[in-house]
Amino acid sequence: MGPRLLIIAVVAVAAAVGVPKLAPGLLANLVGHRVIEPPARGEPARRQVVNSRRMILEADRRGHFLVDAAVNGRAIEAMVDTGASTVALNAETARRIGINPPRSAYTIPVSTANGTVEAAGVALSEVRLGGIRMRDVEALVVPDGLLQTNLLGMSFLRRLSKFELSGTRLLLVQ
Secondary structure (H helix, E strand, C coil), X not given: CHHHHHHHHHHHXXXXXXXXXXXXXXXXXXXXXXXXXCCCCCCCCCCEEEECCEEEEECCCCCCEEEEEEECCEEEEEEECCCCCCEXXXXXXXXXXXXXXXXXXXXXXXXXXXXXXEEEEEEEEEEEECCEEEEEEEEEEECCXXXXXXXXXXXXXXXXXXXXXXXXXXXXXX
């Protein structure tokens, strides 16, 4: 009975180590969702549950809804902000994804917590969050140093068929 008990113990340990790593993928296959977890950067990982043209975001510990998006085919990180009238990109992100308005384009006054600044109006060819995809989205590019986090504002959100906050979850539906 000794060798049989040893085999059972080895299988139990292997299952205890391996199943937690496999469980999200198995669960995703069972319910038809993909779970996207961004790399850890000192903050607990946020989860984005994606199903076709629906997405459920989990708030971070500060109550913010951070999302990994693609703008014009390039990856960006943004915060969903229903208080922002438009999508707002910081100039560094805009340059990285190929948007570089001339200085003369920075003519749109924008109120921020630090006062009024002038931003440049642009049209984003495409904004994509998982299976949600919008074309020709109005946005502003804010000068360097004035916007830490890109904002996914109402110029994107109002084009969804639904967005709904429930506790620490935000549902987006196209």
